[in-house]
Amino acid sequence: MEKKLNILMIDDHPMILEGYKNTILGADLDYFIEISTAADCDSAFEEIKQSANSENPYDVVFIDINLPPSTTEAITSGEDLALRVKKFLPNAKIIILTMYNENHRIYNILKTIDPDGFLIKSDLTSTELLLAFQMVLQNPPYYSSTVKNHIRQMITSDFSLDEKNMKILYHLSRGVKTKSLSNYIGLSLSAIEKRKNHLKGLFGISQGDDEDLLREARNRGFV
Incomplete structure (x- = not known):
């Protein structure tokens, strides 16, 4: 049946x-x-x-x-x-x-x-x-x-990122400026800056701008 x-x-x-x-x-x-x-x-x-x-x-x-x-x-x-x-x-x-x-x-x-x-x-x-x-x-x-x-x-990367950090990288990759990210993510500008600095630390970027951050994020498959 x-x-x-x-x-x-x-x-x-x-x-x-x-x-x-x-x-x-x-x-x-x-x-x-x-x-x-x-x-x-x-x-x-x-x-x-x-x-x-x-x-x-x-x-x-x-x-x-x-x-x-x-x-x-x-x-x-x-x-x-x-x-x-x-x-x-x-x-x-x-x-x-x-x-x-x-x-x-x-x-x-x-x-x-x-x-x-x-x-x-x-x-x-x-x-x-x-x-x-x-x-x-x-x-x-x-x-x-x-x-x-x-x-x-994600498996081959050394670590995973939470949703907020993934959204920061995504919107930066789409050309959104840092000062406007709070409109998309729901965090204050200071919280976003802290997260960006944390991401740079995770990616081993001691000095660099958003393009350096995005370049490393792309290399690791996060963007």
Whole structure:
């Protein structure tokens, strides 16, 4: 007898959702599959809450990171939704799919969500999606090549950096001046300066400017 799988796919692009559905439903799998979809944080959270109280809750949830934010809850992204899936549907497998490939964003998703599957959309093909889906069901986690490369860089580095330090490096690499970093990170200018000096110490930079800091960060795979 085929096992039933209830799946929720969350993405704000209808054609992408249709592609995901066609890939999964068109495969020769030993499951009876039902797929629901949501296109924003509000509707997705309603699906999650209702599923938590149903006899057949969702087994797998596909989540895009960039979504229209909630109007009633403090849910601004797929990351927030994933945390609610972990709370309301603790047995559900979470597969993150995103265009974001910046080191600090990948690091934060791995650290806070620890998804069963993590795919960067630029890596994605129908074959890759189907392989990820099967691996998540059988032997998670599954990471696409960009995520694997990031993990490899982090492992070969001498240390890891926290989210705030990763964001400092990221925004500096995007051309944001130090005096404006507090608008992006939520720290005072003095706290940011202290963190920058600490980073220089970690990277062995006794003297140097932001470009020297970024150069060493790139060499170590943090940017």
